[in-house]
Amino acid sequence: MRIHISKKITALLLMVLHFTACTTNPDITGKIEGIEKENIKVYLIQPETFQEIAASYLGKIIDSALVKSDGSFEFNNLPSNKEPVLLEIAVQPTGKDGNYLANGNPKEANYMPIVYQFGEPIYITAKINEFQQSFKIDQPSEVNSALLELRAIKSTAYQTYLAEKQWEIEEGDALIAKEHAVLQYQKALMEFVDSTPQLLPALVALRWVSPENDYERVPEFLVAQCNTWNKKQPNHPWVKQLCKKSEPENLPVLIGDTFPNIQFPMITKDTLLLNDVMGKKLTIVDLWASWCAPCRVENRKVLVPLYNEYRDQGLQIVAYALESNEAAWKAAAKRDGADRWLQSSDLQGDDAPFLKKIRVRTIPANFILDSNGVVIAKNIHRAELMDLVKSNFEK
Structure with a gap:
């Protein structure tokens, strides 16, 4: 009986030792080059929603590791999901929270997304001062190769x-x-x-x-x-x-949508429905303001010449101004020559009902509508807008 119990205990101990070895063997390890300071930490962050991906302070920190003097580190607290998991590895400067992610210049980005598959080791190397840009994975999986390709595309596009x-x-x-x-x-x-x-x-x-x-x-x-x-x-x-x-x-009104038949409060104090003033060929719904420099340039250099040339051929412009000062609005419209076409405003500034109806927050903005009120283009300016209008009237 004693021998039998002893064998059971021995077997149990061996199982515990095996389990401990499996759970403490890290699957994500690496080395960071250029470490000159002590107490540099790397963090393993798990986004839990779509919005948390690549977002500062939102991802859940699931592990952290102190970088050793030789630059090496390892993570031990890894997800046990059978499905691949998106994680972010971040190295933090002194004083920053563990899940702070820098998303400006890629050269300064302090994190890199990876996909972890349970039981598949990942070994990474990176430079501390160019973490994302220098980030490498030894023998990356297909999905991690795609992330590294994306990183390169992002860096090149930013530089360009x-x-x-x-x-x-x-x-x-x-x-x-x-x-x-x-x-x-x-x-x-x-x-x-x-x-x-x-x-x-x-x-x-x-x-x-x-x-x-x-x-x-x-x-x-x-x-x-x-x-x-x-x-x-x-x-x-x-x-x-x-x-x-x-x-x-x-989302704002999309290309291919029919623009809503909104009632516009006009500068003349009356109101007009969009469908009642549509151009026979094209209508430009233009969002502008007296205090918006690019809007004012667009009035003078683009919309005035377009209106002069094509208004008798079926071009209409309906402008909506984000104004709270009626005098400033009227003066700017007259100075720019924009009082030649239809001008409207609720005189409620950024809190305008019109903006809420079409779900727009940023100007300059515009929507180019065909004769049926369908949006065929939007937010195009300068030469691109002039070319589009010209090409539609020369068909």
Whole structure:
């Protein structure tokens, strides 16, 4: 009997030792180069919602590790999910919270998303001062290779369109140029999303398009991605959250939508329904303000010449001004020559009912409508707007 019990105890001890060895053997390890200070920590962060991906202070910290003097570190508290899990590895400067993520210049980004599959070891290397840009994975999986490719696309696009650019945003053309550059940067990420078969890298790219969670200027892209992934992985909770965000009530009027037949409070004190004043060929619904420098430039250099040339051929312009000062509005419209076309405003500034109805918060903005009131283009300016109007009247 004693021998029998002893064998059971021995077997139990061996099982405990085996279990302990398996659970303490880290699957995510690495080395950070350029460590010059003590007490540098790396954090393992798990986003729990679509909105938490690549978002500062929102992801859940599930582990942390002190970087050793030789730059090495290891994580031990890893998810046990059987499904692949998106995680973020972040190195933190002194005084920053563990889940602080820098999303500006990629050279300064202090974190990198990875996909962890339970039981599959990941070994990474990176430089502390260029963490995201220098981040490497030894023999990366297919999904992590996609994330590394995305990282490279992001870095190249930033260097091409945004790095070291300085815009005097008080000047009209400069603000338009800045917005164009940001859109070109975003398009590089959006092209990746359109081409990748991998859901998690696609969702990272979606969030990198706007870490601020603002898709007002690219809502059609958000809707298209909901449609794509809802067909492929409809039960994934993050796909459901993406689709919730892309519902019509959460986005501006889209290209292809019929613009709502809104009643405009006119500068002449009467009111007009949009459908009653539509152009026979095209209608430009233009959002502007007397204090908006690029709007004023657009009035003088683009809308005035377009209106003069095409108003008798079926062009209509309906302007809505974000104003609270009626005198300033009227003076600016007259000075720019914008009083030639229909002018309206609720005189409630940014709290205007019109903005709420079409779900727009940013100006300059515009919607170009065909003769049926369908939006054929939006938020195009300067030469692009002039070319579109010209091409429609020369068909």
